[in-house]
Amino acid sequence: MEKQTITIYDVAREANVSMATVSRVVNGNPNVKPATRKKVLEVIDRLDYRPNAVARGLASKKTTTVGVIIPDVSNMFFASLARGIDDVATMYKYNIILANSDGNDQKEVSVLNTLLAKQVDGIIFMGHRITDEIRGEFSRSKTPVVLAGSIDPDQQVGSVNIDYEAATKDAISLLARHGNEKISFISGALIDPINGKERLEGYKKALSEYNLTYNEGLIFESNYSFKEGTQLVDRLLNSGATAAFVTDDELALGILDGLLDHGVKVPEEFELITSNNSLLTEVSRPKITSLTQPLYDIGAVAMRLLTKLMNKEETEEKTVILPYGLEEKGSTRKQ
Amino acid sequence: MEKQTITIYDVAREANVSMATVSRVVNGNPNVKPATRKKVLEVIDRLDYRPNAVARGLASKKTTTVGVIIPDVSNMFFASLARGIDDVATMYKYNIILANSDGNDQKEVSVLNTLLAKQVDGIIFMGHRITDEIRGEFSRSKTPVVLAGSIDPDQQVGSVNIDYEAATKDAISLLARHGNEKISFISGALIDPINGKERLEGYKKALSEYNLTYNEGLIFESNYSFKEGTQLVDRLLNSGATAAFVTDDELALGILDGLLDHGVKVPEEFELITSNNSLLTEVSRPKITSLTQPLYDIGAVAMRLLTKLMNKEETEEKTVILPYGLEEKGSTRKQ
DNA sequence: TTGAAAGCGCTAACAT
DNA sequence: ATGTTAGCGCTTTCAA
Numbered sequence: 001m002e003k004q005t006i007t008i009y010d011v012a013r014e015a016n017v018s019m020a021t022v023s024r025v026v027n028g029n030p031n032v033k034p035a036t037r038k039k040v041l042e043v044i045d046r047l048d049y050r051p052n053a054v055a056r057g058l059a060s061k062k063t064t065t066v067g068v069i070i071p072d073v074s075n076m077f078f079a080s081l082a083r084g085i086d087d088v089a090t091m092y093k094y095n096i097i098l099a100n101s102d103g104n105d106q107k108e109v110s111v112l113n114t115l116l117a118k119q120v121d122g123i124i125f126m127g128h129r130i131t132d133e134i135r136g137e138f139s140r141s142k143t144p145v146v147l148a149g150s151i152d153p154d155q156q157v158g159s160v161n162i163d164y165e166a167a168t169k170d171a172i173s174l175l176a177r178h179g180n181e182k183i184s185f186i187s188g189a190l191i192d193p194i195n196g197k198e199r200l201e202g203y204k205k206a207l208s209e210y211n212l213t214y215n216e217g218l219i220f221e222s223n224y225s226f227k228e229g230t231q232l233v234d235r236l237l238n239s240g241a242t243a244a245f246v247t248d249d250e251l252a253l254g255i256l257d258g259l260l261d262h263g264v265k266v267p268e269e270f271e272l273i274t275s276n277n278s279l280l281t282e283v284s285r286p287k288i289t290s291l292t293q294p295l296y297d298i299g300a301v302a303m304r305l306l307t308k309l310m311n312k313e314e315t316e317e318k319t320v321i322l323p324y325g326l327e328e329k330g331s332t333r334k335q
Numbered sequence: 336m337e338k339q340t341i342t343i344y345d346v347a348r349e350a351n352v353s354m355a356t357v358s359r360v361v362n363g364n365p366n367v368k369p370a371t372r373k374k375v376l377e378v379i380d381r382l383d384y385r386p387n388a389v390a391r392g393l394a395s396k397k398t399t400t401v402g403v404i405i406p407d408v409s410n411m412f413f414a415s416l417a418r419g420i421d422d423v424a425t426m427y428k429y430n431i432i433l434a435n436s437d438g439n440d441q442k443e444v445s446v447l448n449t450l451l452a453k454q455v456d457g458i459i460f461m462g463h464r465i466t467d468e469i470r471g472e473f474s475r476s477k478t479p480v481v482l483a484g485s486i487d488p489d490q491q492v493g494s495v496n497i498d499y500e501a502a503t504k505d506a507i508s509l510l511a512r513h514g515n516e517k518i519s520f521i522s523g524a525l526i527d528p529i530n531g532k533e534r535l536e537g538y539k540k541a542l543s544e545y546n547l548t549y550n551e552g553l554i555f556e557s558n559y560s561f562k563e564g565t566q567l568v569d570r571l572l573n574s575g576a577t578a579a580f581v582t583d584d585e586l587a588l589g590i591l592d593g594l595l596d597h598g599v600k601v602p603e604e605f606e607l608i609t610s611n612n613s614l615l616t617e618v619s620r621p622k623i624t625s626l627t628q629p630l631y632d633i634g635a636v637a638m639r640l641l642t643k644l645m646n647k648e649e650t651e652e653k654t655v656i657l658p659y660g661l662e663e664k665g666s667t668r669k670q
Numbered sequence: 671t672t673g674a675a676a677g678c679g680c681t682a683a684c685a686t
Numbered sequence: 687a688t689g690t691t692a693g694c695g696c697t698t699t700c701a702a
Contacts (some may be wrong), residue, residue, distance in 0.1 A: 007695055018673045023697060033671060053453040054398060055695030057389045058678045065432070065453070072410060073450050074418040074631075083409040086435050095449065097400070098433040100421050114430065118388040118400070226617065282561065285620050294410075321431050342679055353689045358681065368687060390679030393694045 006049045015043040026051055057119060060283040066306060067115030068096045071103040075224075076278050077248075078126055081148050084299025085124055092307045094121070098285075103128045112137055117185060122306045124148050124299075129192045144309035148302035149295075151194045155319050160302040162324040164194055167291050168202030168245065169209075170326055171273045174242040176210035178333055183212070184241035185195065186220040186232070186255070188248065199247060222251060229254015233262060243271040249280045252288055256331065273332040286330025292295060294322050341384045350378040361386055392454060401457040401641060402450030406438040410559075411613050412583075412630065413461055416483050419634025427642045429456070438463045447472055459483050459634075464527040466621075467663040479644035483637035484630075486529045490654050493522045493644060497636040497659040499529055501581065502626050503537030504544075505661055506608045510578040510590055511545035513606060513668055518547070519576035521567070521590070523583065527647045534582060557586060564589015568597060578606040584615045587623055591666065607666040621665025629657050 008026070012019040017036060024032050025040040032040075043049075057063040068085055080211050082098065089096050097120060099111040108127060112134065114125060123145045127134075130152045138145045138157055147159035175183045185203045190196035200219075207214055217239050222228045229251045236255065238242065246252035252274035256266060265268050266286060274281060277290040301320055308315045328334075343361070347354040352375060355453050360375040367375075378384075392398040403420055405413050417433065424431050432455060434446040443462060447469065450458060458480045462469075465487045473480045473492055482494035510518045520538045525531035535554075542549055552574050557563045565584045571579065571590065581587035587609035589603060599605050601621060609616055612625040636655055643650045663669075 005695085009695080019576065019696080020673060020675095020698085024672085027697085031671060036671080046436045048450050050448065052393075053449075054389055054392045055678090056697075057678085058387075058393050059695075060695040061678075061697095063389060068433075072418065073421070074411070076409070076411065076414075079409045079411075079414045082433075083407065086408070086433065089435075095432050095434060095453065097430050098417075098421065099430060100401075100425075113385065114388075117385050118430065122695050226614065250614065257618070263681085279561065279585065279615070280618060283592070283615060284618055317654065340679085344679080354680080355682085355690075356688055359688085362681085366687060371687080387679050390694090391681075393696085394679075394681040396681095396694075 005052070006047050008049070008051070011040065011043050011049050013049060013051035015040045018048065059119070059334040061119070063119050063121055064093055065095045065097055065118070065120050066124060066303075066310075067112075067118070068098050068124045068126075069101050069108060069111055069115070070098060070126045071101055071128065073098065073100060076280075077149075077276055080295035081126060081240070081299035081302075084301075085148065085172070085303045086299075087296075087308075088300045092303075094303075094307070096124075101127065105131050105133065107139060108134050116141055116143060119120070122146070122310045124302055124306060126150055128189065138310040144306060146302045146306045146309065149293075149298050151192075151198060153193055153197070158302075158305050158315075158318040158320075160298050160305060160320045160322065162293050162298070162322050164198035165202035167203070167275075167293075167324045167326075169198040169206045171245050171275075171291055172201075172203050172206035173209065174326065174328075174332065175245065175271055175273065176206060176212060178335060180241075180243035180271060181212055182218060182238055182239070182241045182243075183207070184218045184220060184239060184244035186222060186236075186244055186246045186251065188222065188224055190219075190221055195247065203245065224248040224251050226250050226254040226257070229256075230258040230261070233258030237262065237264070244273070246272065246274045247290070249274050249276045249290070250277045252290075253280050253284055256284055257289060267331050267333045271333060273326075274331075277327055281329065289329045289332040290327055292325035292327050294324075297322055340387070341382050343384070345384070346375065346378050346384050348383060349382060350375045368588075386559045396454070398454050398456055399428055400430045400432060400453070401459060401638075401645075402447070402453070402455040403423060403433050403459045403461075404436050404443060404446055404450070405433060405444050405461050406436055406463065408433065408435060411615075412611055413483075415613075416461060416634035416637075419631040419636075420483065420638045421634075422631075423635045423638035423642075427638075429638075429642070431459075436462065440466050440468065443469055444472060451476055451478060452485055452562050457481070457645045459637055459641060460497045461485055462523065463529070479641060481637045481641045481644065484628075484633050486533060488532070489526055493637075493640050493650075493653040493655075495633050495640060495657065497628050497633070497657050498534035500537035500540070502610075502628075502659045502661075503534040504541045505537075506580050506610075506626055507538050507541035508544065509661065509663075509667065510580065510606055510608065510627035511541060513578070513670060514626045515576075515578035515606060516547055517550070517553060517574070517576045517578075518542070519553045519555060519571055519574060519579035521557060521571075521579055521586065523557065523559055525554075525556055530582060536578065559583040559586050561585050561589040561592070564591075565593040565596070568593030572597065572599070577604070579608070581607065581609045584609050584611045584613045584623070584625070587625075588615050588619055589619075591619055591623060602666050602668045606668060608661075612662055618662065624667040627660040629659075632657055 616623040
């Protein structure tokens with residue numbers, strides 16, 4: 001015996017109405033006599049009828065599914081965003097197709113195409129950088145797109161972020177106020193606008209505000225991993241830096257670990273600020289002072305924005321800037 | 336101007352062939368003359384035609400999409416599984432619809448139903464416990480299901496796990512060999528079979544093997560959070576325990592933190608073993624000895640198993656047990 | 671308030 | 687090797 005599916009047609013027959021009426025009942029169309037509705041509902045229940053969302057999608061051209069392109073779910077930063085996205089999606093009756101891209105330009109494009117082929121109603125994109133190619137795909141697709149936690153220099157699509165420049169400036173300013181004259185800037189790839197433009201700009205502004213000179217030797221580009229952090233410490237200390245701002249918690253943790261191994265006292269001899277305030281910053285000794293980003297909210301707001309775009313609602317702003325904070329913990333001195 | 340979609344029909348017309356031929360080309364059917372194929376491919380390229388996966392799904396009754404029910408993506412443990420799942424899914428040309436359930440019985444059922452409504456070809460389920468209700472839904476759905484990292488007492492569906500009982504027994508045995516006579520067992524809800532059955536059983540077996548008496552006062556049920564861990568420490572120390580096995584890293588970290596705050600020396604005065612060997616166990620001081628579970632692989636193998644089930648391939652085994660390990664680090668003594 | 675009927679874009683026999 | 691023709695299960699005018 002095969003999987004004999006029950007269709008809207010079966011329900012219609014059993015309830016002695018037309019399939020149009022069943023459709024109306026299923027979709028909550030008010031133009032149905034209560035008695036009829038009741039009858040149909042009973043049959044639906046009895047037959048255990050479940051509407052086929054694929055057929056529905058084909059007929060209505062809406063899938064109530066959105067595509068989510070993410071570099072790596074197993075990275076806490078993105079996982080937090082994803083959770084916010086899914087919660088709001090669920091709230092608005094959408095499901096998410098989650099696709100990992102590893103931040104790989106080519107994968108991003110191919111995955112975007114399969115999502116579009118699946119007729120998703122919208123796309124949430126997280127990535128380190130927006131290549132021209134992917135931007136091109138976005139613009140010729142007619143499907144609404146929102147960036148979550150990703151910077152797009154020219155704002156063609158929606159996006160939700162914090163003000164990375166201002167946040168970085170704040171962090172650096174704190175370090176400068178504490179008397180540090182050589183403050184290191186340690187980030188991921190500088191070609192990513194979020195690092196090379198936003199954050200670095202904030203760094204420079206803070207420096208000039210405190211009359212400190214910009215020195216390339218204090219800028220480090222690294223991968224986001226614990227190990228890279230520990231390995232970076234030699235060079236960091238050689239640079240003469242007495243403080244560092246790091247754009248990733250795991251990396252910062254590695255640096256802290258390396259510093260301690262070198263017998264450098266944190267925060268007495270070296271101050272450290274990281275960026276994501278994840279659990280990692282809480283469990284290290286000392287705990288690491290960090291910028292705070294509302295990760296969950298960035299995801300949630302991005303999804304909310306996307307629902308508006310999908311409904312062609314009027315939206316005040318396609319670019320949302322959420323507030324950030326700076327939580328002082330054990331890796332910076334109290335003053 | 337509206338989103339005027341290009342259909343297989345447009346391509347057929349432009350290429351002077353029937354839509355069937357276009358379909359064959361698109362699906363790589365060998366029964367097409369090379370010249371024809373080339374012509375069709377050119378038109379597809381020129382028109383920028385992209386097959387509509389929804390229509391395809393309706394006609395073929397396959398969506399190349401699988402549903403993934405996960406308690407919480409922002410939990411590292413599950414996120415790692417999810418990454419393994421997605422990678423293998425991608426490898427086999429599937430996409431995943433990711434749905435968070437919070438381990439909530441009711442949400443799990445409702446989410447399962449919407450996934451089935453969307454005609455997913457298969458389901459990967461992660462959860463703390465398999466309720467009778469969800470098991471019922473599984474069995475009457477005809478859609479293949481595989482559990483990843485979840486225990487199902489009666490094995491109706493596929494599943495991929497490690498041998499939690501043996502793993503726990505190993506961990507406890509190590510603690511016993513080190514001379515600990517009062518070894519605490521700290522887990523999540525004991526009604527979850529993975530804790531109350533598998534792991535606790537392993538705990539008991541190890542005890543009896545070392546002639547230690549089972550004492551309920553050493554068993555603690557807790558939530559998986561850092562805070563709960565720190566708060567548990569008073570009771571833990573009052574129990575007289577000199578060692579503990581913990582089923583979650585974050586919880587273990589909280590316990591370690593609490594112990595250190597109480598001036599208890601780890602591992603000299605108290606030994607600790609945790610279960611997931613996540614990054615958290617590496618960044619604490621001391622690093623925490625842990626069981627090692629191949630999280631990514633559990634996800635990957637679960638997805639691989641699901642592909643077999645979806646293809647109705649003969650599968651040797653519906654229940655896969657993956658190897659585990661025990662990595663001794665700083666929270667247990669060297670002997 | 672309800673029904674009839676025409677698609678939605680594609681696959682999959684069945685012909686040729 | 688290619689074309690013809692039914693559907694897949696539902697939404698959505700348009701009539702009644």
